[in-house]
Amino acid sequence: VSFCQDLEQNREHVDLLDKAVLELGAGTGLVSIVATSLGTSHLFFPRCRYTPQVVALVWGQDVKRDFLSTIYNYDYVLCADVVYHHNFVEDLLITMQYFCKPGTTLLWANKTHWLSLFHLQWVRFQSYLRFIENFKNVFNVTLLKEIPQEEIRIYQATDLKK
Template structure:
């Protein structure tokens, strides 16, 4: 089984998409490539930092964060997780300083309790703002896992008014700003820092 190959951090990264088994979440979307390249090309200090990826899909963002020296936890729902299980270890073994951990996380469920009160340095997600019915659980998940110093990086297309509304909801607890825009592919990267007066 083969898939597209990218070069990140001086390494060839081959991603296997598993559409038949894992659905559309197992597709390489533009947002994951753009966020990965953003991490590599900017002065984002990830070495020895804890990074949680939400809705990891193929795991590309987690792979690149690992290659940049981060302590990565890769998460997705049970249906899609096998895709990350296949891609992340294969592309980071003997390359990454810290071996990434791949874990199931269904947003807004009891799975959150398995993560305890861990507060990550970074929470990242690409193309996770796309199903309006998931927004309340996504917000709950971010709020549960983000500490006072956690920085968010969310990449994706903002297609509908509901997507804008979700960003507005995040702005109640985070200072959110667009730090990158790809006008051709219509992908935006948002950076968020917890507001000091946030209630959670």
């Protein structure tokens, strides 16, 4: 919800109007719904400016086969709380890299509440740290915002070749 509020309140920094947007979500699609209400051509919403396109996407190696890079180009890739299961973080990073081409901006919001409980969730903590390290190795990364009271960090990333 915080990521959605941030998208709506900071339209001058992240202008989604008439942009091609992909959500690499793992939940209800709330980020897509909000992005669509802000003018993207992403998925159905009553006030949508465009007919949306909704496609099933499995993170990982098959993304190159299922989504031809010459067809699928995005201005923004949105990710909200997607680093949740340590078995899928490598596939997530492969998918992020594939869709984040020069000219694409990736925005990733992640809850960090469990970092304070790392002794109870050591495996998740370790996989999160590896993911962050790998994420920073393959993208130009900026911490856009930290919301301490909600334990959320919002990152912006672009392709290293940019």
